[in-house]
Amino acid sequence: xxxxxxxxxxxxxxxxxxxxxRCKPISGHNSLFWYRQTMMxxxxxxxxxxxxxxIDDSGMPEDxxxxxxxxxxxxxxxxxxxxxxxxxxxxxxxxxxGTDTQYFGPGTRLTVL
Amino acid sequence: xxxxxxxxxxxxxxxxxxxxxxxAYENTAFDYFPWYQQFPGKGPALLIAIRPDVSExxxxxxxxxxxxxxxQFSLHIMDSQPGDSxxxxxxxxxxxxxxxxxTFGTGTRxxxxx
Numbered sequence: 001x002x003x004x005x006x007x008x009x010x011x012x013x014x015x016x017x018x019x020x021x022r023c024k025p026i027s028g029h030n031s032l033f034w035y036r037q038t039m040m041x042x043x044x045x046x047x048x049x050x051x052x053x054x055i056d057d058s059g060m061p062e063d064x065x066x067x068x069x070x071x072x073x074x075x076x077x078x079x080x081x082x083x084x085x086x087x088x089x090x091x092x093x094x095x096x097x098g099t100d101t102q103y104f105g106p107g108t109r110l111t112v113l
Numbered sequence: 114x115x116x117x118x119x120x121x122x123x124x125x126x127x128x129x130x131x132x133x134x135x136x137a138y139e140n141t142a143f144d145y146f147p148w149y150q151q152f153p154g155k156g157p158a159l160l161i162a163i164r165p166d167v168s169e170x171x172x173x174x175x176x177x178x179x180x181x182x183x184x185q186f187s188l189h190i191m192d193s194q195p196g197d198s199x200x201x202x203x204x205x206x207x208x209x210x211x212x213x214x215x216t217f218g219t220g221t222r223x224x225x226x227x
Contacts, residue, residue, distance in 0.1 A: 004156070033214075042202075042217060042218070042219040042220055043157070043202060043217040043220070045214060045215070045216075045217075048214060056214060091156050091157075093156070100145055100147065100162060100206070101147075101159045102159070102215060103158075104149075104156030104157050104158065105156050106154075106155060106156055107155075107156050
């Protein structure tokens with residue numbers, strides 16, 4: 001199995017620009033999670049989907065952040081406009097109902113200048 | 114509000130020693146407690162997990178001890194090896210079996226020296 005795939009692996013952008021992070025979950029998994037990791041705040045859950053439907057987006061910091069899951073094999077996290085405080089590593093994870101484990105992707109390191 | 118408190122932030126252990134990481138939780142509805150291991154540049158990966166119906170779970174050199182009344186659980190790494198050097202996160206969930214929402218601790222950076 002290829003595991004969770006995230007792209008890009010690194011993104012450097014300037015303040016005010018739109019950033020789109022992409023995730024392909026493991027085939028057959030029906031839950032998908034977006035996390036943000038920083039030194040100050042650790043691992044924070046931003047949003048999670050079950051069967052492509054957003055279940056809990058209470059962790060999304062503000063309206064600048066949006067996430068979509070148009071089908072079972074693709075999700076995006078968009079930041080518009082980006083700010084320097086959005087600099088972090090963003091992880092996507094997937095899992096399957098009936099099991100407990102979340103499988104994390106390699107992450108996208110975002111730097112906003 | 115921090116629902117899962119983890120300590121210490123960092124830990125240095127000599128090769129062959131025992132590494133101990135502690136977590137405490139507040140939400141009594143939590144009933145699934147995994148530990149994740151993260152190497153630099155990688156995503157976290159499940160290491161071991163426990164449910165509150167048992168007080169201890171062991172897998173190789175890794176053991177979780179669980180104290181329901183104290184609302185605490187800990188990870189013990191026996192015979193620590195340099196390859197164990199990583200960041201460890203405890204977590205908790207209220208709905209096991211659904212790959213659902215995990216609340217993570219702040220992480221412990223473990224360094225095992227020769």
